[in-house]
Amino acid sequence: MRHSKLGRIAVAAIATLSLATLTACGSDDPAPGSTGATSGGDKGGNIKVGFSQLGAESGWRTANTESIKANLTAENGFDLTFVDAQQKQENQIKALRDFIDQDVDIIAFSPVIETGWDEVLQDIKDAEIPLVLVDRTVDTTVEDPYVTWIGADFTQEGRTAGEWVKKNHPDAKIFELQGTMGSGAQTNRQEGFREVIGDNVIGEASGNFTRAEGKAAVEGALAAYPDMDLIFAHNDDMGLGAVEALEAAGKKPGVDVKIVTVDGVRDGLQALHDGKFNYVVECNPAFGNQLADLLRSVKAGETVPKETIVIDEAFDQTITQEFIDARTF
């Protein structure tokens, strides 16, 4: 399973699995350093939370883990049992059963794949422990298996990017640099983007979420679509590849050809700051604070929405160097 700094979820979750796979994006407070500061209402006694992370397959995932650990602390009123499943479902199921045995207050997890959870979900339900899904969803026959899901959706990210283009460069001739074909990130970001400004897309090619292939695709596009003046890349890495291709061809990225990407990893934001990218839609893994709030509501028995989709943050070239340096991923 893979999630290059961000968009790469897809590769792993190949087509079928990943259609419903969502990565959490966005955060009220994009500065990760500040996430822990959100103080929850201490309602007496720590909340016992069992969290099963699917693995540490990418920088995005690691940042996600760190954010969760940083927020579900004793000071914030949590008693967190964190288990890394190393991308194996059996590990994850075992962890979930352990949580049931420990009789935690809330179970939260990011499922490594969509299916195969029926039995353990039923057990959780029978144990009357509320379940919170993080980042990804499950496909199960168990009725009403979880109380809420928190994450973000790729379609919205695509839409956000499209709207910026529509507003700032309504006549842009766009070359779309797609992620791995069939992955959730590719399908949904493309869908959202084209919903808004699809008519302006004059060409497309897949860069498989990698710099090298993104670069190769743009090299070709320079000849195939000589009048393109904006590139929408499904992740930062491919956008960085595009920068190299443009520079090698003697064009100025960000000026001659504008670049819009999704991700918001440090390298990408640096390119934005350096004027090589024009707009970056963030997909922020550091939503631990939001998760903490959600868990508190669940514990308090408040009605929570079935889905918590975090609003996307997005950056333009006004981003500051200090902000980038504070970035952990």
Next chain:
Amino acid sequence: MTTPDTQAATPVVEMRGITITFPGVKALDGVDLRLFPGEVHSLMGENGAGKSTLIKALTGVYQIDGGTMTVDGVEHRFSGPDEAQNAGISTVYQEVNLCANLSVAENVMLGHEPRTGPFISWRKMRRQAAENLARLHVDIDPASRLSAHSIAVQQLCAIARATVRDAKVLILDEPTSSLQKAEVDELFQVIRELRDAGVAILFVSHFLDQVYEISDRLTILRNGRLVGEHLAAELPRRDLIGLMIGREGAALDAIERGAQQAFAGEREGVTPTIEAVGLGRHGRIEPFDLAVQPGEIVGLAGLLGSGRTEAVRLLCGADRPEEGTLRLGGEDIRISDPLVGLRNGIAFSSEDRKREGIIGDLTVRENIALAVQTVRGVWRPVPRKELDELVDRYITALDIRPANPNQLVKNLSGGNQQKVLLARWLATAPKLLILDEPTRGIDIGAKTDIQKLVAELAADGMSVVFISSEFEEVLRVSHRIDVLRDRRIVESLTNGPDVDQDTILEAIATKEVA
């Protein structure tokens, strides 16, 4: 050629004038074969005589081009093995033809699984398999994996499988080649019981002792033709071998034998080039002694499967001996690998030209260079000029045609391929050259060329071991002849005017195994 005692019975199988033609070759030419119920009938003949072709005609693997075939009085023309099986003809092939990973029961019942509706009834299957095996006195768990059992038991399973359908005719093609003596006895017991139950058994084996032990009647083939049908009891071994190999071989004009026969005796006290003492390998060749002196040609004579090839493979490193010692120029040596052999001046030309000789997709030049190159080592290529000279020299000397070193060797005729191989070995300047059937399947011109070459090489001081199925040829070329039977050297003859084919036949037929 008539056989008494059969007039009364009617044959269960009668093949008449069977002819099978392969492109350019008549594999079978008007062959007759009769099988009577309740007899063991051995099909005899040298390699290539047409035995297996005849069996394949009978079992429907090959279509016959001429002749008639009746089974139980009904004329048949089988268009596939299934039809032959349905007519009651079952075959057990040389190599155990079963699935080692399946259970005994599955193997025995394969294709005849008892079914309930579309489903196989496993319990019934195991029971039926056990019954079938019990008939052959095999008491093993039908649910066990076949590979867990010895080859002999597997062979019996194959027979059980062949007799699942009440077979009228059971063909056993070399069933004993991989069995121990006691296992052979066991197998023969089963064969006799099947015979007594009225099954006609067609038996093929290279072991003469076994043929005489089990057979009632013999049919002898040579070069795709019927030589005769005889009662085993009435045909002495010597005559049988004579019929099998024929006497026409003499048509090949002899190289003056006199010159060579003067060889022996002159060299008392000379250190042999190579000397094997008690060299042997279990199941392949019994321990044997063999010494070859410089300039001497030792012929190995014996029927196919008598252990000729197995013996020489131990001399050159093709196989590793399990016992005995090998001396090279008087010093003990261990030859663990063909390369060690080559580096010590021992070259071995295999009888299986295609599988163990030529590298088909390489050129004539590369094929000739191969052994020289391996002796020099990978990193010291033969310089191109030197290589071209070498190759040209051998192409000229051995008259290899077409004389094009860039030709792929697979496109050459058999005789020319053989010459290329000879060139390969000679180029390493061996002290001992082992030639296993160097003239098999090649035209007469090339054959005489090679025989002449061998004589000349020996005259130059090379030691040669020469194997051939044609006794005539062995007699013509060799100074000394070691005779093999049943994986043993049974006699060592010094060639001379008083030694002829009869002497060899005599040795094969009568010499007691020590």
Next chain:
Amino acid sequence: MSGPTVELTPDTPSSPPPAQPAAQPRPSVARRIMQHQLFWPVVALIALIILCGIKNPTFLTIELRDGNLFGQLVDIARMSATPLLLALGMALVIATGGIDLSVGAVMAISLAVSLTYLDGAANPGSVSTAAVAVLLGVAVALAAGLFNGFMVSVLGVQPFIATMILMVAGRGVAMLITQGQITTVTSAPFKFLGSGFVFGIPTPVIIALIMLVAVAILVRRTALGMLLESIGINREASRLAGVQSRNITWLVYIVCALLAGLAGIVYGAPTMAADANNIGLMKEMDAIMCVVLGGTALSGGKFYLSGTVVGALILSTIERAVVIFHIPSQITPLFKALVIIVVCVAQSPKLRELLRDGAAKLRPRALPEVAS
């Protein structure tokens, strides 16, 4: 080496002159070119380039910018470097009748090692540090090759399975090295290996050419090429002729892994990101494809380095053609498959035979008078 047979058969004065002109008449030049195993791959390559040129004339232009060559064709040459490096080693492995599925994973490992070292180095920008990084990466690849060769030649594990072990586990190893992170470093000399220029030619092209020449010398200036072909064609006959197939097979897997390690570095150098999960993903298939496109049979035996070069160029040209032809991303795999199928079918001996027979049948009918 002179055999004792020099004056062996002095009595064959009538034997035909040695060597050279074969007995049969030489086929016409055109025919010989047509039947060359490289004919169809080269035709396909040229056709692809011409079609791209027609679709987009700038495709064919090569310009000199700051003394360096630029243009689509230069891009293609540079993109071919990685698959070519992999395919050179793969060709040798395939010649012995084996296969190496681990090259993609080896790419990932060697790059991960190089970049992780650079990441921790005090002065990643210095040439010597970059050189050490490269050496480390290649050394790890060497270890992978030793492992593969050991499994195949000593333990006798089937090459497909033996190399699949590293193919699967290798990425895990690379992940361990990078600790699951995509290590990104900055090192100008290292980056130069991937995106620099030497005498105006992209460095990866230079590296690939040097390796091509090195491998060609290794196999064709020594007996290695012939011996490994003989192993691939007939292992038992080779053994009896003294070919040490164990050593040679082992060596070939080592060479293959070394080239894969180098390929990983060249591939990852432009971006300097040790993405353990994606570097070299499916590249083993690309390499096999290049080898096969070049006329080498997967069953082993004769191999063609020149054909492998053409194969790599075809593969990169297809990649580029997809963009030039404005082919929608959804059907690009289909397009690639079609081109490859056409080339492979055109190379098939069966088809050629059919065409030849067909032509032979047509000819007398077309020219009845002449034929009679």
